[in-house]
Amino acid sequence: MSDAAVLLVEDNRFDEILTLRLLGKSNYQNVVVARDGAEAFDYLLGTGRFEGRDSSALPKFVLLDLKMPKIDGIALLKMMRSQERLKNVPVIVITSSIEDSDLKLCSDLNVLAYLNKPLTREDLEKTLREHGIA
Structure with missing residues (x-):
């Protein structure tokens, strides 16, 4: 695996x-x-507690829960997709939500996959293989 x-x-x-x-x-x-x-x-920006991190080193992929405090997963996705440098970072949503509106928003925000919790190794590896990340 890569060091990313x-x-x-x-x-x-x-x-x-x-x-x-x-x-x-x-x-x-x-x-x-x-x-x-x-x-x-x-x-992702190298700010806050990550101040000084080389923000040019993007993650290999992001596993993202949707329902979170402060900034939820959908808002984070919108923020990422609005930044030129972050808009193509691969994101896999992992959530217990089965709301149609969440599925639609995730699709509109170009996520690789929408996987239900609990995440399984098979689902993750299959998704990564299908998208050339594994």
């Missing part, structure tokens, strides 16, 4: 632990965790 980080944006500690374990089993060891959209955007 995977950005996991997840506010639920239990889901975070499960996803980190799944990523490890899929040989993704370089994972950065952001617990809300604001923290994730700070990571």
Whole structure:
């Protein structure tokens, strides 16, 4: 696997632990965790607690929960897609939401996949293979 980080944006500690374990089993060891959209955007821009990070080093892909405090997943996606440098970063949504409006917004915001929680290794690896990321 490449050295590029995977950005996991997840506010639920239990889901975070499960996803980190799944990523490890899929040989993704370089994972950065952001617990809300604001923290994730700070990571992407190299600001806030990530001040000084080389923001030109984009994540290999982002695993994004939708329902979070501060800045939710949809708002983060809109912010990312409005930035020239971030608009093509691969994003996979992982959520328990099955709302049609969420599915439509995610599709409009060019996410690679919309995967339901709990995330499985098979679903993740299949999605990454299908999009040439694995």
